[in-house]
Amino acid sequence: MKYPLITIDTITKFISLVRGGMPQASAATAVGRDVNALRLWIQRNGMEMPHVRKPVTGDVMSYVDAYRSGRMTQKEIAIACGCSGPYVSKMLAQYTDEHIRSKQVKAFRQIIDHIKQNGGRPKATARLLGIPFNSTKFYTYVREQGIDLLTHQFAGLEYGSWLVVAGDWTKQGSNYFVRALCKKCGNTFDGVSLTNLRSGKSTCCHNCSIGYTHGRLQVKCLTTGDTFKSIRNFADAIDMSDAYQTLRLQLKQQPSIVINDREYSLIHS
Ligand SMILES: [Zn+2]
Numbered sequence: 674m675k676y677p678l679i680t681i682d683t684i685t686k687f688i689s690l691v692r693g694g695m696p697q698a699s700a701a702t703a704v705g706r707d708v709n710a711l712r713l714w715i716q717r718n719g720m721e722m723p724h725v726r727k728p729v730t731g732d733v734m735s736y737v738d739a740y741r742s743g744r745m746t747q748k749e750i751a752i753a754c755g756c757s758g759p760y761v762s763k764m765l766a767q768y769t770d771e772h773i774r775s776k777q778v779k780a781f782r783q784i785i786d787h788i789k790q791n792g793g794r795p796k797a798t799a800r801l802l803g804i805p806f807n808s809t810k811f812y813t814y815v816r817e818q819g820i821d822l823l824t825h826q827f828a829g830l831e832y833g834s835w836l837v838v839a840g841d842w843t844k845q846g847s848n849y850f851v852r853a854l855c856k857k858c859g860n861t862f863d864g865v866s867l868t869n870l871r872s873g874k875s876t877c878c879h880n881c882s883i884g885y886t887h888g889r890l891q892v893k894c895l896t897t898g899d900t901f902k903s904i905r906n907f908a909d910a911i912d913m914s915d916a917y918q919t920l921r922l923q924l925k926q927q928p929s930i931v932i933n934d935r936e937y938s939l940i941h942s
């Protein structure tokens with residue numbers, strides 16, 4: 674030991690004070706030594722003089738919650754991060770704005786995603802998700818992002834075999850005319866009366882409802898006069914069982930279909 678008055682314990686304490694944010698001179702005073710003597714000792718022992726760590730904004734920001742909840746003061750954060758009080762103050766102010774903004778955007782996205790998946794209105798959706806709702810800020814954001822939520826307002830509602838999907842809708846009096854999918858045939862229709870869906874007056878599209886209200890549908894071959902007792906029976910008979918759904922759709926949508934030069938039509942039994 675070339676400088677017996679300075680022990681490794683003194684050096685360790687000095688280094689830890691400086692790394693903790695204390696300027697070198699103050700740390701030297703704190704351990705009762707001259708800073709130059711400490712520097713010499715450190716250099717001669719092949720060590721590096723400690724430096725006050727440059728404050729990283731991320732460090733300060735990791736204390737935001739502690740500061741907001743009152744668990745730590747700005748001064749305490751400054752000491753913890755090894756930077757000045759005014760710096761902490763500046764960072765907190767700057768980041769709090771961005772933090773609030775990013776938190777708000779996250780909440781907005783949650784509302785928007787929910788509406789896109791389940792339909793609904795923003796305010797009611799926010800309430801459902803337990804998110805505070807500021808309509809001015811929300812709609813400003815939606816406009817800025819060029820998002821069209823209106824087309825999703827009724828999307829996702831289900832009545833009978835109807836599934837309301839995203840799309841333009843119109844309002845007439847207290848009724849809405851929406852875009853809806855008939856799950857029985859897979860076709861989408863515009864201008865479907867929401868009142869009729871809600872009251873149960875309409876449970877599927879017109880084509881499907883004809884099929885379901887007039888009993889069993891038969892297939893008649895207009896060329897030969899043969900009758901098949903069901904679409905399934907018909908599909909099997911012409912060896913097109915795999916295409917049953919396609920045949921069923923075509924028969925329901927068209928007055929007649931032609932297969933292998935023979936014309937077939939749907940008839941009610
Ligand atoms: Zn249908």
